[in-house]
Amino acid sequence: MTVLSSEQYLPGAVVLHDSLVQVRSRYPLYVLVGTAVRPLVVAALRSAGISCLPVRLDVELPEEVQAVNADNGRSHWTRTLEKLCVFSLTQFSKVVYVDSDMLVVKNIDHLFERPHMSAVAAGARIPGNEDWSTLNSGLMVVEPDPESYSRLPDLVSDTAHRRLVLEGALGVGDQDVITEAHPEWRHTPDLRLPDVYNMFTDYLDYHLRHLGVSWSGENGVHVLHFVGPRKPWMLSSATRLRWCAWALSRRRWYESAVVALYSLRLARARHRYGHTELGPLIGSRGRGRRRSA
Secondary structure, rough: OOOOOOOOOOOOOOOHHHHHOOOOOOOOEEEEEEOOOHHHHHHHHHHHEEEEEEEOOOOOOOOOHHHHHOOOOHHHHHHHHHHHHHHOOOOOOOOOEEEOEEEOOOOOHHHHOOOOOOOOOOOOHHHHHHOOOOEEEEEEEEEHHHHHOOOOHHHHHHHHHHHHOOOOOOOOOOHHHHHHHOOOOHHHHHHHHOOOHHHEHHHHHHHHHHOOOOOOOOOOOOOOEEEOOOOOHHHHHHHHHHHHHHHHOOOOHHHHHHHHHHHHHHHHHHHHOOOOOHHHHHHHHOOOOOOOO
């Protein structure tokens, strides 16, 4: 399951869908579509065989928080609160939530066996990040529950005030609210998934070189996370190529490789859906030739 709160993230959601197909997941991806997404986008997704569920969250971050997010290059956090709706989907006994800026490179169906609120303290083992003891909401195992969900909207204002005024944070998003709702997480080791299920691409090489993480094998990297405001699909081919060259110049071989991998997956998606209504919405050029998945 993923959330599409902004049409700007549509190419990412499509590449995520295709990555799950490629690793032969037994479970379909559902895209939770926020109120800012036009009906024609929903229709295009459905026509391409991608399941959609409209969601609405009647709460927003306070305007002053939105301004802080924008001033600190985190305006994309302002649009992520609709992720909280995942906790309301009681038609599912359990979901594995995955952000649309992620790429699944190995099958993760086994995560459905993990308990509610299993997640990764992503990046916590990197030197300088020792205080990153809370979950990263990019990937979570969730058992939806109406009682738990009902508490979340009320936490938004209180969380924003605490993070900005009391803690001096440089931005607030869904992750802060989810962390506030589950204070026990950092003290419950059984809920902590290995780094390989939410691997920040800019930390990938350090994990592989110094922290005993492998790329291949059943314990290798499963999910890549392209964090930050500028996503691969938002960049031109030339800019992604420069990204690869920059990473190589710093001996970050794997980061360069996964950027190239994402570029390939994005190109394939644009070709595959080029003949559909989805094509123009994800940057396909022309209508392309029909091609099997």
